[in-house]
Every structure is written in structure tokens, then in C-alpha cells.
Amino acid sequence: MPDLLVELLSEEIPARMQTKAAADLKRLVTDGLVEAGLTYAAAGAEVTPRRLCLSIEGLLAESPMRREERKGPRVDAPDKALDGFLRSTGLAKEDLEARETPKGAVWFATLETPGRPAAEIVAEVLEATLRTFPWPKSMRWGSGTLRWVRPLESVLCLLSDEAGGAVVPLEIEGIASGDTTVGHRFMAPARFAVTGFEDYEAKLKRAHVMLRAAERAAAIWGDVSTQAFARGLTPVEDPGLLEEVAGLVEWPVVLLGEIDAAFLGLPPEVLRTSMKEHQKFFALKAKDGRITHFATVANIEAPDDGATILSGNRKVLAARLADAKFFWENDLRVAKDGMGAWQATLDTVTFHGRLGSQGDRVRRIAALARQIAPAVGADPQWAEAAARIAKADLASEMVYEFPELQGVMGAYYAEAAGHPAEVAAVAREHYHPLGPSDRAPRAALSVAVALADKIDTLTGFWAIDERPTGSKDPFALRRAALGVIRLVLENALRLDLDRYIDIGLVRHKARLVDPLEAGEVEELIDEIADHGVFGGAFRTILQKRDSAVSKGMETLADEVPDKSDALLAFLHDRLKVHFREEGIRHDVIDAVLAMPGSDDLVLVENRARALDAFLGSEDGVNLVQGFKRANNILTQAEAADGVEYSYGADPKFAETGEEKALFAALDAARAALGPAMEAEDFAAAMAAMAALRAPIDAFFEAVQVNVDNGPLRRNRLNLLHDIRTICGQVADLTRLEG
Amino acid sequence: MASAVSKPTSFQEILLRLQTYWASRGCAIMQPYDMEVGAGTFHPATTLRSLGPKPWAAAYVQPSRRPTDGRYGDNPNRLQHYYQFQVVIKPSPPDFQALYLGSLEAIGIEMGLHDIRFVEDDWESPTLGAWGLGWEVWCDGMEVSQFTYFQQVGGHDCRPVTGELTYGLERLAMYVLGVDHVMEMPFNDPQSGIALSYGDVFRQTEEEYSRWNFDIADTEVVLRHFEDAERAVETILSHPQTDPKTGRHIVMAHPAYDQCIKASHLFNLLDARGVISPTERQAYIGRVRTLAKACADAYLETEAGRG
Known part of the structure; x- marks a missing residue:
């Protein structure tokens, strides 16, 4: 099964767009291939400041044939209907098959889409990807109409297997695909051909291009750390800056320099920010914690070991820090005057x-x-x-x-x-x-x-x-x-x-x-x-x-x-x-937010945590069920009767042992609840409610609420109201799901 | 790599070498526009010529004025009057980056010895209703040029696209010549009988203009001139396209655009005087943009613009 290698070489891609672009390239191409029936074993994308690269392993050499059956008009339908069906399928009448169905004889067509070679599909998918690529900002150049992040220079598109490689032919905006690329802009600008991904990556490295962003970042940080250590310095970590710098170079060369003594009195935040924002420098700390040096990352190995580059960078830094020092001194003057200005x-x-x-x-x-x-x-x-x-x-x-x-x-x-x-x-x-x-x-x-x-x-x-x-x-x-x-x-x-x-x-x-x-x-x-x-x-x-x-x-x-x-x-x-x-579940929060005082967020949190813990226990889950049952019966009765049963239940009407036990349990709960709520100890309050679980279950097991005896029924409804009131102290349990 | 080019010895030599280089690459070497502008982009050879389908290639020096940057000649890097070197080619050639790097070599920057980078920098001119994508070019950490592919000018899509290069000449020259203060930079050949430094030529004018820009320029007069220029654009463009005297089709895009340039510079001057509040600022920018758009519309009605 062949492998696919794609490289899109362009003028410099903004660092901040590179990571997403690599992911988008992989997604768009692999989605397109799979859609067309070409599956693959593995895919990876890499990016440098000048190139987007996609490597796919184990691609099908061609897409499988597809069969599709379509039902047409009845055999005795007017000619017009049959003509339409033939037009839509592209078949002749003798290609159709008449089959008996419960609705009579009907024409059926079998459409076969033959498999297509991978190269054809790859070319189509890649062209579509190039034309619809989701760059955050894209542009036109020259006389063309293609939009890309910056002018596209060349397209490498190669399918290779044991027998060798073959260019996937395609042309976009006057650029014909090939099997060649170029190395580092200054150190190895000549074009060269490659045979597959491994060969590509190896030859790029010889041509002073590190293909993988992670490798560049690791090389930069490794070099910064080693060189810093050799001078008794510690680099200040900055992952964001490291990623950005790795997106600015194809061949990182770390150079360490000293900050002019005239600027060491600036606050460390100012030194670091100025160096980072303007120059993309890493800050290095001396043993005493002061920032005294910088590390810059060049994109070239110079014959003078970077002396010219470093001295230029130092000069620019000095100009920038001179500005910063000017601001700092002016600001201090205003500050010492009391900041009135x-x-x-x-x-x-x-x-x-x-x-x-x-x-x-x-x-x-x-x-x-x-x-x-x-x-x-x-x-x-x-x-x-x-x-x-x-x-x-x-x-x-x-x-x-x-x-x-x-x-x-x-x-x-x-x-x-x-x-x-x-x-x-x-x-x-x-x-x-x-x-x-x-x-x-x-x-x-x-x-x-x-x-x-x-x-x-x-x-x-x-x-x-x-x-x-x-x-x-x-x-x-x-x-x-x-x-x-x-x-x-x-x-x-x-x-x-x-x-x-x-x-x-x-x-x-x-x-x-x-x-x-x-x-x-x-x-x-x-x-x-x-x-x-x-x-x-x-x-x-x-x-x-x-x-x-x-x-x-x-x-x-x-x-x-x-x-x-x-x-x-x-x-x-x-x-x-x-x-x-x-x-914490969203319905738990809803139940708590329905209570008064919801602008006191600590109160809300305390209630929510108690309720959440309560619902994690078996008693809790069952109590909620019992409460809901009580509440449903009560709500229906209140709706039907047009009254609210909040007169208080009288124990003297209690008939059964279960009913009496519930009265006693509610009294006990009420007694425990008062102080708990007073102290906003919601865990204790919920524990008091939990004690109601068994009596409530037993009550519903043994007692019917809606009995014919009016006073008895009303008393039991008032009893349910007590359950509702007591269980509604910490949260509105009706808002819980399930 | 080609053998190292000899180092230039003066500011003007760098300027002359850039002209020679771009002339040999087929650019028409134009002269500065004879009006006060804030940047080389305002020259009609860039703004107006980047509109419409006709190919174009030009390079020129443009003295540029930024009243707010005046420092009485004291600051080593900041000037209220400085030179930009501008290159515009339409359609942008496929090897524009390589051509640009060649120009750096021509002024003595050895590619193997320096660290040249293209760092994302999108360009937008709210007063011109223009934008493009490109980079600032860094040499050893210093910005030496702006490199832009124009996408829109005066609200019109650029088709084909103009590639634009802007070199900040003083800064670039100071780096190439190894000078730390702009006023100490040799202007002409330092071996010549009358050797002149940049300061000999410009220190006094920096002082005079700093004082004038910041404290003296009569803001009421400037404001009046701004409004006159604004009205003039409208008046000029309101005339019928057929000249009643000659019977020819003559759209006066350039005379109108002159007034737009004038308005833009007067706005900069008012800004330097600090008489424009942040909210008003947006309104002024919008007014200049309206003028720029009207001029761009008119230019597209001319022979040069229609193609």
C-alpha cells in the first residue's frame, strides 16, 4: 500500500497560525480521502515557517468499487417516467431489470461506480483543500485568484511504494506539482528531489531544515539551558515564547548576550516584557535572581559564529531598553510627585x-x-x-x-x-x-x-x-x-x-x-x-x-x-x-439557586456541596424519591381542590402505626433542623432529613392518602405538606432530575 | 554565494545603490512627490497606480513627515522628517522576496553573515482605506523594511496585486554604516573635500520644525486648510468628465488626490498639536478615508486606471 507525502512551500507563514494550519491540512485531506473511499493506516502533519507537510502511511492504492441499486417507475408507467429514470441513471432501457413487487412490476437499475486510483483522488482532494483552506487571514498575489496565507511557491505531492515514487499530477495557480523542495533559505536554497517521507525529512535536515516544530522547540530550549548553565545563569521559562520562536526559524541557532549594565536597574518585568515583545528574546537570570542576559534564536549558522548577529541584536536591544528606561524615569518622576498628573x-x-x-x-x-x-x-x-x-x-x-x-x-x-x-x-x-x-x-x-x-x-x-x-x-x-x-x-x-x-x-x-x-x-x-x-x-x-x-x-x-x-x-x-x-451536577445547582439568598454565593456553595454529598448516599436518593412522591400527591390535590394544605397535621387523626411514626419522625426532624439551619450547617440539616427516609417509605407502603373520609384525607395532605416544608429547607428538591 | 559587495560609506551611497539596483530590475526610477506626505505610500505612484489592471513598476525616495516624531534633533533614531525608499511592482513578481534580498546585498548586507527574517506584520492604512498582508523584515533583530502585498486600496480590491517594499532609509543606513546617532551619519562621501554629516544637513531643520509642529503651527489655520482641502476634493470631482473646452474625457483624479494628501498631512499636524480627542480622531480619519475613496473611484474612471 502506498504512502503519500505532501509539502506546500510558501513564503513565511505567521508563527501564530502554524500549529492550527498543520492540523487543518491533516484533517481536510484525510477527511476528503476517506470520503472518497481511500482509507489509510496513519497520518501526521508538520510545519515550519515556510512549509506545511503531510505524510500518510498505508493508503489504499485505489478506492473500492461501489454498487448502488435504484428503484425506478413501474413497468406499466408512461414512457415519460421511464425516460426520466434513464436520464437520471445514465443507463439504457436494456440495462434495467424488471422485478415483481407487491405494487406490481417495477424497473430496477444497478449502478456501479468503479474504483478510482489513489492519485486521481489525492489530486482532487488536495486541490479542494488548497482552495478552501481555513487560514485566519489569507491573501491574493500577482495576477492570481488563489488565496493562501502568503504566496505559494511549490507543491510536492508524491505517492510511493516499494516499487518507487510517482508524482501525483496536479496544477494550481500555474504551479505544477512535483517531487522536489528546497532547503534553508540562505544555507541550502537549491532544489532537490525526494522519494518519500523518510528521505524528505533526512534530506531536509542535511539542507538545514528541522521539519518538526517539537524538535526545534526542544533544540532551542536545550541549547538555551546548556549555554546558560555554562555561564552560571538560569533561563526564565516561557512556553508561549518558545512555541513562537520555534515557528520563526527552520534551523535554530541560539546566541547568548549580555544586557548593558546601564539597564540592569529596570524592573525585571520590564526587561522581560521589552525583550519578549519586541525582540523575542528569552530572559536569563544570574545567581542573585536579577535578569542580566538574554538568549536570541537566529535562523542561520554564520561563519563568525554569530558575532555580527549578536552585536546587531544587542544594539537593537539597547535602543529598546533606552526607550523603556526613558519611560521608567519619567514615570517615577510623576509617581514621586504623587501621581496627580x-x-x-x-x-x-x-x-x-x-x-x-x-x-x-x-x-x-x-x-x-x-x-x-x-x-x-x-x-x-x-x-x-x-x-x-x-x-x-x-x-x-x-x-x-x-x-x-x-x-x-x-x-x-x-x-x-x-x-x-x-x-x-x-x-x-x-x-x-x-x-x-x-x-x-x-x-x-x-x-x-x-x-x-x-x-x-x-x-x-x-x-x-x-x-x-x-x-x-x-x-x-x-x-x-x-x-x-x-x-x-x-x-x-x-x-x-x-x-x-x-x-x-x-x-x-x-x-x-x-x-x-x-x-x-x-x-x-x-x-x-x-x-x-x-x-x-x-x-x-x-x-x-x-x-x-x-x-x-x-x-x-x-x-x-x-x-x-x-x-x-x-x-x-x-x-x-x-x-x-x-x-457538581447542574440540577443540584438549579435546586440550590431556587432558594432565597442566591446572591450570597458562599451560601449557595454550602447548600450545593451538602446536597451533592447527600445525593451520593442511598438515604439521600431514596429520600428525594419519597419527597417527590409526597409532593406530587400534594400538588395534584392542591390543584384539584384549589387550596393549599398548610394548616398543620394533627396527630390525633393518625390511624396506623406507620402514620404515627411519621408524625414522630417529622417532629424529631423539625427539632434537629432548627438549630442546624440556624447554624447554616446544611450537612446536619440533610442528615436530619435523611432520618425521614424510612418513616416516609413505610408511610407510603401502608397508608393511602386520598381516602373517602374527608377530614382524614385533609389531615394526611397536611402531613405531606410538613414533608414538603421540612425537605425544602436546603434546596428545592423538585428541581432535581430523575 | 556571490563575492561580498563592497561596503557603502555614506547615506547617499546607500540610496543611490538602491536606485541603481531597482532600475536594473526594470523599475521606473521616479522622484519624490512634491507635497508633504506621512509615508511613501501616499505618492500617487503607489496609491493610484496600485488601482486598476495596468502593470506598473516604480521605485523612488520619498521624504516623509511625521510631526509627532519630532525630537529637536536630539534623539538618535527619531526624526519628524526622514526618507523612505519605496518599490512598487504590479503584478507582484513570483521572486519578489529574492529580489528584495538582492537589494540588501547590493547595499553591503552579506546574507551569510546576518540573520534575516520575515516576521508577520499586516499593514493597514485607515486614512487610505487600504490594507495588505506581509511582514516586517528583520536584520539581526532590527526592522529594516516593510514588505506588503496590497489587497485593497481606497476600498477597491487590488487586481492584480501590487507588491510594495518600504525601506526606512536612515535606520537601515545607520545599521549598514555602523553609526549610533543619526546626526553623526556621513551624508556624502566622508573623504570628499566638503564632507557633510546628516546633522550638517538636517539638525537645524529638525529643531525648527519640532518647535513649529509642537507649539507654533496655528491650529485654527491648519483646521481651516483641512476643511478647504476636503471641500476641494468634492468640487474638483464634481466637474463633468468631458472637458467643455477640449471636448476630451478628463477626470481630474490627480488634482483631487493632491487635496486628499494635503488633508491627510494637516490632520497629522493637528494630531501632533494634541488638539484632537480620541473620539474626534476616528472621525477625522474617516473624513480623510472618504476623500481617498472618492479619488480612487475617480482614478478608475481615467485612462490609466481603466486599462
């Missing part, structure tokens, strides 16, 4: 067209941080001040140049401005958690500002109806929501989020509606801070007033509650995703 600048920078300037945003966050502070154990005044300081670096020159250093620079500048270390730390910490592997901050001040920042963002975009849809989340609102959830849960914060969501929404909406009277918004926010929810706050204000509230206030009253509900629902959705990753 930055605060003023932030007022002139737009955060979002409808959400005001960065200055507006910082003031909102500071005010909200002040309000959140008591609930998270932080000092309100410090929290407000820390929020202002934490965002000041957004106006600094360094963060303008390297936005990813926001917060990191803020901490340096806050220290330079003479703020205490815990305030400076807020600048760095309040952006976290940034991803699943990143921890949420712990320090109370950082938590207050981090929550205020994220809630301000969420309420802002909710206020202007810019919510994430499908895969589109341009303002990273899902991440902000998950950030709120993790800050609350990981710090076990008992917060009524509703309160802060309402305050945030009012602050944003107040900018967007008019007219408002002076002081109205502040009054409303103060009331929310007291009452906890918008509705109560608004009613209080109405009661205090003699005159009507302004038009703007009415708009707020119309819009804020709905938006607040929608945002809490969004947080709940993210919470479900978060819990699902921890293995």
Missing part, C-alpha cells in the same frame, strides 16, 4: 464611548470599593484610596507602551509615591484572578478593589446592553464574572451581591438617563447600601418625598431591577460552569 490624564482617556472616561471609571470603582470594604474586612477609606492608586498607572508611559504591565508598574509607582506596601500590592493584585491557574487575591484591600473593579465593569456593560453573545465577548465579561465568583468563594465572603450590583447599575445608569436632580443618585445609593436592594431603597425615597421624583429617577426605577436580575442570572450561569468543572 496621571489622575488628570485619565479624565481625558475614553474607557468606552457610553461609559465615560478612565477617570470616571476610577472614581466609580473607588466609591464602590469603599462600600464593599466593610463586608470583606477592609478599611473603607483605605480601600477607596487604594483603588485610585491602583489604576493610576493606566496613564503612565510604560503601560501605554506595554499594556500587559498594568498593575505591575502600578505597584512600583505606588511604592515610589511613598504608599505602604499593602496599598501598592493592590495595584498588582486587583486584576487577578486572570485565568484558571491563577489565584484570587487574599488581602482584604485587594479583594475589595478587585470586586469593585469587576462589578463596575459588569454593571457598566449591562447598563448599556453590551452582553456577551455566543463566542463573542469582546470586553471579557465572562472572565470578570468568574473573577467575582472566585473572589467570593475562595475568600469565603458572605456578601449580598445584589446590593453592589444595584449600586453599580445606578451609578452607570445615572450617566445615561436624564434629567436627574442634584443629590438624587447619591441618596438612592446610600439607601441601597442600607436596604440591600433597589426596590426597598426606591420606596423609602418615595415615602420621604412630598414631591414626585425626577424623570431620570423613574427611568432608573423602570430599568435597574430587570438589569440587576439579568446580571445575577449571568453570574449564576458562570457559577454553574464553575461548579460543573468541580463535578
Whole structure:
């Protein structure tokens, strides 16, 4: 069985697109081949900056013949029907077979599609792949119409077996396929022929091309580490940079250089970011932990062992770091002056067209941080001040140049401005958690500002109806929501989020509606801070007033509650995703979210974990069944009778032992439940409910609820209501599946 | 590999060698456009000629002005007035990369000794309604050129595609000549009787223009001129295509485009003066783009544009 080798040689492919392109090539070609009946044993794809390569082993030499039977018109049907059938099958009348069927004699046609040689199919599939390749961005060149990531130079397409290789003939955009390729652009540019994948990979290596990205990455990291070790240095790991650099070279040559002493006073984050972003350099640390050297990866072995290349790179680095040093020194000057210039600048920078300037945003966050502070154990005044300081670096020159250093620079500048270390730390910490592997901050001040920042963002975009849809989340609102959830849960914060969501929404909406009277918004926010929810706050204000509230206030009253509900629902959705990753069933969360206080996420989590553990036990599963049975009977009776059976059951009507036992069990459960719920010990509460399992089962076994005796029936329904009430303390069990 | 080319000794020698190289590869050597522009791309030999089906090959130096980059002649690398060397070929030749690398050898960069890379860099000019894909070319870690395959100009698809090269001449020359401060770079032959440095030629003008750009240029006048230029484009293009005097079909695409260039530069000047807020900025860019599109539309009605 033959092997297939494909190489698409082009001008330089952007590093960030290479890995996916290799996977796409493999997928599109193998799917196409299998679709046409050509199966294979194994397939692999490789990529370098200039070539996409696909190797398939054990391909069928030709596709199997296909037989297909088609039913036509009845033999006695009009000629017109038969003509149509002959046209559609491409057969003559004598090729048809008449068969008796229950509906009479019917024409049948047998269509045979002969097998086709692999080369023919490969050519078709490859051409289709070339014409429809899903590059993130593609282009035309010259006078052609083909779109590719950059101009395509040559196509190698070779089928080979023991007998030798044969080019699969195909032509695209004036490029005829062949069995040749070229080596390294500068070190081995001549064309050469290959006979199969092994030969191809071996000859490429002689021509200074390492075909496999993983091999290039390993070679780079190995060389960086060895050379660093020889000089007593340690490389700073950066897997993303390593992958990118491996996509920029076909023949990696690592060169180590020293950073000019004039720049060693820069913060390590600045050195590393500047070197990485501008030059794709790895940073190397000396024994004392300072970054003192860099490693650059060239694409060529030069006769002077890279001395020219290294000196050029050092020169460029010096120019870049001179810029960074200039920014750093200017910024320090502003910081030591108290950062006033930055605060003023932030007022002139737009955060979002409808959400005001960065200055507006910082003031909102500071005010909200002040309000959140008591609930998270932080000092309100410090929290407000820390929020202002934490965002000041957004106006600094360094963060303008390297936005990813926001917060990191803020901490340096806050220290330079003479703020205490815990305030400076807020600048760095309040952006976290940034991803699943990143921890949420712990320090109370950082938590207050981090929550205020994220809630301000969420309420802002909710206020202007810019919510994430499908895969589109341009303002990273899902991440902000998950950030709120993790800050609350990981710090076990008992917060009524509703309160802060309402305050945030009012602050944003107040900018967007008019007219408002002076002081109205502040009054409303103060009331929310007291009452906890918008509705109560608004009613209080109405009661205090003699005159009507302004038009703007009415708009707020119309819009804020709905938006607040929608945002809490969004947080709940993210919470479900978060819990699902921890293995908690979605219906468990639904059951818990149906309970009051669902804006207290710690309460939600405690309930969910207790319920989840409970459902893992046999008692738990059975109790839920018993509860559902009781609830169903009760719900049906209530619907039929039009009353709610919540008068309390009277034990004196109990007839059987099972009934009496249930009364006793419910009393015992009630007694145990009270203190457990008081202490929010949901595990104990569920244990108290679990004790009901046997009495409930026994009750249903022995007792009929819907009896003819009216008072008896009503008493039993009221008894079921007690079950419903007791079992509904931790979660709404009706929402559980199964 | 061909024997090493001798090293150039001055800024102008590098410029002359590039001209000679591209002339020998069939490019028409044009002269700078006689208007203030922010980049060589604005020269009608690039923008307008990249439209329509007619083949085209040209190379030229273009003095370029970036008012915001002025540093009074003090910064070793930054200038408010500098030179770009521009090459445009339509359709882009299949060996465009090799031709480009040949030009680097011609100015004394030995391919075997240096690390040349093509690093992804897509180009977009919001004011010209233009974009293309390509790379910035690195030599030993330094960006020495922009390499672009034009996909759209003035909102029109480029068919065929123009390949464009832009060399930042001062930076490239400083590297080749091993000079650390632009003002110290030999401008003419350092052995000549009157040896001139780049600073001898340009330091004073950098100072004068920095002051003028940043503090003196009368923004109200500049704004008025911007609006005049904007109106002029519309007026020029509103005339009937048939000239009543000669009876010929004459679409005045180039005169209109001159006004578009003017508007674009005046916008840069206003930007340097810091009188344009971020929101207004987008609006101004949109206004210039509208002009560029109108000129591109008009050019496609001309003989050169229709082909």
C-alpha cells in the first residue's frame, strides 16, 4: 500500500497560525480521502515557517468499487417516467431489470461506480483543500485568484511504494506539482528531489531544515539551558515564547548576550516584557535572581559564529531598553510627585464611548470599593484610596507602551509615591484572578478593589446592553464574572451581591438617563447600601418625598431591577460552569439557586456541596424519591381542590402505626433542623432529613392518602405538606432530575 | 554565494545603490512627490497606480513627515522628517522576496553573515482605506523594511496585486554604516573635500520644525486648510468628465488626490498639536478615508486606471 507525502512551500507563514494550519491540512485531506473511499493506516502533519507537510502511511492504492441499486417507475408507467429514470441513471432501457413487487412490476437499475486510483483522488482532494483552506487571514498575489496565507511557491505531492515514487499530477495557480523542495533559505536554497517521507525529512535536515516544530522547540530550549548553565545563569521559562520562536526559524541557532549594565536597574518585568515583545528574546537570570542576559534564536549558522548577529541584536536591544528606561524615569518622576498628573490624564482617556472616561471609571470603582470594604474586612477609606492608586498607572508611559504591565508598574509607582506596601500590592493584585491557574487575591484591600473593579465593569456593560453573545465577548465579561465568583468563594465572603450590583447599575445608569436632580443618585445609593436592594431603597425615597421624583429617577426605577436580575442570572450561569468543572451536577445547582439568598454565593456553595454529598448516599436518593412522591400527591390535590394544605397535621387523626411514626419522625426532624439551619450547617440539616427516609417509605407502603373520609384525607395532605416544608429547607428538591 | 559587495560609506551611497539596483530590475526610477506626505505610500505612484489592471513598476525616495516624531534633533533614531525608499511592482513578481534580498546585498548586507527574517506584520492604512498582508523584515533583530502585498486600496480590491517594499532609509543606513546617532551619519562621501554629516544637513531643520509642529503651527489655520482641502476634493470631482473646452474625457483624479494628501498631512499636524480627542480622531480619519475613496473611484474612471 502506498504512502503519500505532501509539502506546500510558501513564503513565511505567521508563527501564530502554524500549529492550527498543520492540523487543518491533516484533517481536510484525510477527511476528503476517506470520503472518497481511500482509507489509510496513519497520518501526521508538520510545519515550519515556510512549509506545511503531510505524510500518510498505508493508503489504499485505489478506492473500492461501489454498487448502488435504484428503484425506478413501474413497468406499466408512461414512457415519460421511464425516460426520466434513464436520464437520471445514465443507463439504457436494456440495462434495467424488471422485478415483481407487491405494487406490481417495477424497473430496477444497478449502478456501479468503479474504483478510482489513489492519485486521481489525492489530486482532487488536495486541490479542494488548497482552495478552501481555513487560514485566519489569507491573501491574493500577482495576477492570481488563489488565496493562501502568503504566496505559494511549490507543491510536492508524491505517492510511493516499494516499487518507487510517482508524482501525483496536479496544477494550481500555474504551479505544477512535483517531487522536489528546497532547503534553508540562505544555507541550502537549491532544489532537490525526494522519494518519500523518510528521505524528505533526512534530506531536509542535511539542507538545514528541522521539519518538526517539537524538535526545534526542544533544540532551542536545550541549547538555551546548556549555554546558560555554562555561564552560571538560569533561563526564565516561557512556553508561549518558545512555541513562537520555534515557528520563526527552520534551523535554530541560539546566541547568548549580555544586557548593558546601564539597564540592569529596570524592573525585571520590564526587561522581560521589552525583550519578549519586541525582540523575542528569552530572559536569563544570574545567581542573585536579577535578569542580566538574554538568549536570541537566529535562523542561520554564520561563519563568525554569530558575532555580527549578536552585536546587531544587542544594539537593537539597547535602543529598546533606552526607550523603556526613558519611560521608567519619567514615570517615577510623576509617581514621586504623587501621581496627580496621571489622575488628570485619565479624565481625558475614553474607557468606552457610553461609559465615560478612565477617570470616571476610577472614581466609580473607588466609591464602590469603599462600600464593599466593610463586608470583606477592609478599611473603607483605605480601600477607596487604594483603588485610585491602583489604576493610576493606566496613564503612565510604560503601560501605554506595554499594556500587559498594568498593575505591575502600578505597584512600583505606588511604592515610589511613598504608599505602604499593602496599598501598592493592590495595584498588582486587583486584576487577578486572570485565568484558571491563577489565584484570587487574599488581602482584604485587594479583594475589595478587585470586586469593585469587576462589578463596575459588569454593571457598566449591562447598563448599556453590551452582553456577551455566543463566542463573542469582546470586553471579557465572562472572565470578570468568574473573577467575582472566585473572589467570593475562595475568600469565603458572605456578601449580598445584589446590593453592589444595584449600586453599580445606578451609578452607570445615572450617566445615561436624564434629567436627574442634584443629590438624587447619591441618596438612592446610600439607601441601597442600607436596604440591600433597589426596590426597598426606591420606596423609602418615595415615602420621604412630598414631591414626585425626577424623570431620570423613574427611568432608573423602570430599568435597574430587570438589569440587576439579568446580571445575577449571568453570574449564576458562570457559577454553574464553575461548579460543573468541580463535578457538581447542574440540577443540584438549579435546586440550590431556587432558594432565597442566591446572591450570597458562599451560601449557595454550602447548600450545593451538602446536597451533592447527600445525593451520593442511598438515604439521600431514596429520600428525594419519597419527597417527590409526597409532593406530587400534594400538588395534584392542591390543584384539584384549589387550596393549599398548610394548616398543620394533627396527630390525633393518625390511624396506623406507620402514620404515627411519621408524625414522630417529622417532629424529631423539625427539632434537629432548627438549630442546624440556624447554624447554616446544611450537612446536619440533610442528615436530619435523611432520618425521614424510612418513616416516609413505610408511610407510603401502608397508608393511602386520598381516602373517602374527608377530614382524614385533609389531615394526611397536611402531613405531606410538613414533608414538603421540612425537605425544602436546603434546596428545592423538585428541581432535581430523575 | 556571490563575492561580498563592497561596503557603502555614506547615506547617499546607500540610496543611490538602491536606485541603481531597482532600475536594473526594470523599475521606473521616479522622484519624490512634491507635497508633504506621512509615508511613501501616499505618492500617487503607489496609491493610484496600485488601482486598476495596468502593470506598473516604480521605485523612488520619498521624504516623509511625521510631526509627532519630532525630537529637536536630539534623539538618535527619531526624526519628524526622514526618507523612505519605496518599490512598487504590479503584478507582484513570483521572486519578489529574492529580489528584495538582492537589494540588501547590493547595499553591503552579506546574507551569510546576518540573520534575516520575515516576521508577520499586516499593514493597514485607515486614512487610505487600504490594507495588505506581509511582514516586517528583520536584520539581526532590527526592522529594516516593510514588505506588503496590497489587497485593497481606497476600498477597491487590488487586481492584480501590487507588491510594495518600504525601506526606512536612515535606520537601515545607520545599521549598514555602523553609526549610533543619526546626526553623526556621513551624508556624502566622508573623504570628499566638503564632507557633510546628516546633522550638517538636517539638525537645524529638525529643531525648527519640532518647535513649529509642537507649539507654533496655528491650529485654527491648519483646521481651516483641512476643511478647504476636503471641500476641494468634492468640487474638483464634481466637474463633468468631458472637458467643455477640449471636448476630451478628463477626470481630474490627480488634482483631487493632491487635496486628499494635503488633508491627510494637516490632520497629522493637528494630531501632533494634541488638539484632537480620541473620539474626534476616528472621525477625522474617516473624513480623510472618504476623500481617498472618492479619488480612487475617480482614478478608475481615467485612462490609466481603466486599462
